[in-house]
Amino acid sequence: STEYGIRNTPYKNGKGDVLKEISASCKKYGLNLGVYIYPGDRTWGAMLGSGGKTSDPAKQKGYNKVFRTQLTEVLANYGEMLEVWFDGSCIIDVSDIMEKYASNSVVFQGPHASLRWPGTESGKLFYPAWNTIKSEDLESGVSTQIHGNPNGDVWVPLETNTTLYDHFWFWSPRKVKKRKSLDDLMDCYYQSVGYGSVFLLNASPDTTGLIVAGDMKRYKEFGDEINRRFSKPVAEIQSEKGKNISLKFDKPTLINHSVVMEDYREGERIREYKIEGLSKGEWVELTKGVSVGRKKIDYFDEIEVEQIRLIITQAVAQPLIRSFSAYYVSDFTPPKKQSMRVWAKPETVATWKAEDIKEKRIQLKVVLNSKINVPGQYLLTVIPTLKGKIKILNAEMFYNKTPAMKEFVSVKGSNIHINQTAQITDNSDLYVKFTIKFKQHCDGKIEFNPQLIHQN
Secondary structure, eight states: OOSOSGGGSSGGGGTOOHHHHHHHHHHHTTOOOEEEEOOOBGGGTBOTTSTTOOSSGGGHHHHHHHHHHHHHHHHHSSOOOSEEEETTOOOSOOHHHHHHHOTTSEEESSTTOOBBOOSSSBSOOOSSOOSEEOHHHHTTSOOOGGGOOTTOSEEOOBEEEEOSBTTBSSOOTTGGGGBOOHHHHHHHHHTTGGGTOEEEEOOOOOTTSSOOHHHHHHHHHHHHHHHHHHSSOSEEEEEEESSEEEEEEEEEEEEEEEEEEEOGGGOOOEEEEEEEEEETTEEEEEEEESOOTTOEEEEEEEEEEEEEEEEEEEESSOOEEEEEEEEOOTTOOOOOTTOEEEOOOOEEEEEEOGGGOBTTEEEEEEEOTTTOOSSEEEEEEEEESSOSOEEEEEEEEEETTEEOOGGGEEEETTEEEEEEOSOOOTTOOEEEEEEEEESSOOOEEEEEEEEEEEOO
16 A cells, blocks of 8 residues: 555565565464554554544545455465454454454454553553453453453453563664663563463564564573573472462472462452461461462562462352462562552643633643653543533544544543553654533643553
8 A cells, every 4th residue: 555565675676575484484483473453554644543544534445445455465365363463453344354364363452352452561560460351341442451350241361562672662773772671571571471461572673684683682581581480390289179279398498489370261260369388387478469360470588388378368269270389589589569550640731710611611632742651541630620510522632633543532520531552752742632511610720640650
């Protein structure tokens, strides 16, 4: 649909097929293949955050045809796709294509989603992290970790993504200076995989088509460190049922980690647990938690124990334990504890005066360029000086003057929830427009705060 493509590069005289080569390489090395689909195309006026909606309605039908053709080409010709990732959701109906070519694929975002974005690109979750949500939240196509509900009726796991370079997805000589350290990556591991999520770490080639040596070295260091810590448990027990699971050692043994895994094929049944260690004849609490799911990694001060036990203090049915294991990690530095959290201190970003209100209504434009600098979830709260019912109407978010998908902005009472998924740049223009309807004229203010943030 554009001239931006391999055919206009020197690579194989413009006749290379990169996806075909990647698919062949995956088969050679026994890897699964997934594909990232961005529904936008600025040449058609389908801008960032639009989900494929063209700014000119007259172009929508034509762009739908182009996008559907491209998606069919990708899904039909390169073997089975383990995952199809619709970045920023997708408003174009592709249900027939997905059913025909990707019925076994897991899908990230969009109306066919079976995976969830956490809500940030920090590579970290907050805890607890539940894999179930309510079906109405799933149907929005933009559900995130905030929608996690232990009593939800649909299973939608979290895929926690982040960049190797903070916070850039693509390589450049200056960006390599922002390469995450090994400690940073292990922090991500503990707060993604360690909370039961899948962890996605990007890799970006340079202008030669290769991953630069420094990046390759860091990836290997990361994998080696995971194996060093968790490839050989000092003790493990598998396939157990019940609320009290014991793990005995042949002799007093030094440990500082435990890993619990549920058999989540029957759902997340554990709601609260603690782990105790028998040390010098006395039971000592080592750690406690809430959700487990696929995996929960806990760490604690090193201690010599003869036995440890998992005590499940709250569950909705008989707990099914896939495995319970203990580890000793030498030279261990604890990760930054719970660096993901919900909510932050609010900040006033706009005000209005009673005299500005006309016929009990006022339209406001709140510019957020300096406030929203990374993809994430944010909140605007409308606060009038007089107590009384207000109504927020026609809330829209604009990214570089283009309306974002309506699913990215939702109104609940006096709150406007913002879901910003697009990459933020220094030149980004981001604002929200809405109308407030009053029962009585009064002054007021708009407060802003991140709803889900990553704390450094």
